[in-house]
Every structure is written in structure tokens, then in C-alpha cells.
Amino acid sequence: MEVRVGEDRIQITGPKTRSLFAALLLRHGDIVPVEDLVTELWRDDPPRQAANALHAHASRLRTSIVRWRERHGLQISLQTRYPGYSLRVPADEIDAVRFERLDAEANALKSAEPDRAVALLREALALWRGPALQDVPRGPIRxxxxxxxxxxxxxxxxxxxxxxxxxxxxxxxxxRLEALVLQNPLEERLYSQLMVALYRAGRPADALGIYQLARVSFAKEIGLSPSPALERQMLAILNRSTI
Structure with a gap:
């Protein structure tokens, strides 16, 4: 998680400050109760004066936000609102919101303008930088x-x-599909799509090999077999049917 201004990156220092900022940003515009934030920052081991400790972290975050506004013109504010705190930030400045908007636009266009939909989905996925919230300490909201x-x-x-x-x-x-299958060994739809791509590319034997890979991966990881739908797809490939 990071704050960007153009090509510049603003670091959010301190794990508790990062947790607080992330929790408020993930619920931007809403009032997040003090109780929820205490649990987010300290989980099952809050300090004796948890509300005061939270207030101290909120004050440090508010000081940083004021500095961001003054130096970079960011339209963001941290407000104290009973029974907790609220972070105000323009929704279109949040990557997660932009991601959802681009995805929705693409889905609306995928039938009529598939190439445009592809471009929008690629733009949405390009917003990602590694696993979601990987540098934010764990907590229920996060x-x-x-x-x-x-x-x-x-x-x-x-x-x-x-x-x-x-x-x-x-x-x-x-x-790309081969890499995704290796990265997500329990995501059945990826196996299905890779089987289709290989079969349509004239590689039926390789497509059947992917089904066997799915069987082995599922048995090893979760003790289950692929779904009946994936089995039917495998049989269609064996029978040289259209898929």
C-alpha cells in the first residue's frame, strides 16, 4: 500500500499507522468505530488504554495527512466522528475503486466492443503491485x-x-495461462481455460495433460477431484468435439 503523487511515492511509516490508514481507506467515507480499529491494530492483545493509544496513532496520521495536503495538494482528510474515525478521499483517487470502475466498463463492452474491453481490463490489472495489502499488518478489516x-x-x-x-x-x-495455473494450483477455471486454449491451438494431448495436472494438484492439496464440468471438458477433447 502506498500514496502516490504523480511519479512520487509517499511512505507511510510505522506498522500501526499503516494499519490504521489502510483500515480507514478500505472503508473510506464511512465512520469506522473505535472498537473495530482497536481490534484491527492490536487484535486480541490491546493495550490497557486502547482508546488513548488509538487516538495517539490517529493524531500522528492526521499530522501526516495535513503535511500531504500542504506539500502535494492531496484532497484527503481524517475526521473524528462518533463513534470513531472517518477518512475522506475522492473515490477516483483510490486504485481499488478505479479497478472496479474499469472492470465494470469492460463487462458492459465485452460483447459489442471486445477489443476495447480487453484494453480496459488490461488497464485495470496494471493497477496491481503484488498481492493485495501485502505490506499492511494483518487484521480483520485488512x-x-x-x-x-x-x-x-x-x-x-x-x-x-x-x-x-x-x-x-x-x-x-x-x-500467460500456464504461468497462472502454476501460481494458482486450485483455481479450476484457469485449468479449463488453458485446456480450451491448447485444444483450439491444435494441441489436444497437452490439453489432456493439463486435466491430469488438475487431478494431481487437487488430490494433493485438498483431497478432491476436479469438478464434473472439467471432466466433461476432458471427455470432449478426447472425442475431438467442439469446445
Missing amino acids: DQAARLLESRRMLTTTSLIEINLDLGRHAEIIP
């Missing part, structure tokens, strides 16, 4: 948001691949 963000990234990634498959770019996307 962890829930990270899971949701990663889920949204995977949906956007597979949506982009699906459009490219529909456009006949099978060979072009195979290397």
Missing part, C-alpha cells in the same frame, strides 16, 4: 479486504482470458 480484492482480481483475469479466447487468440494467451 484480511477481509485482501481476500475480496484477490477474488476480484482473479475474476477480472479470467474474464480477460475468456474474451481473448472468444477472439481466437489461443496461442497468444497460452504462456
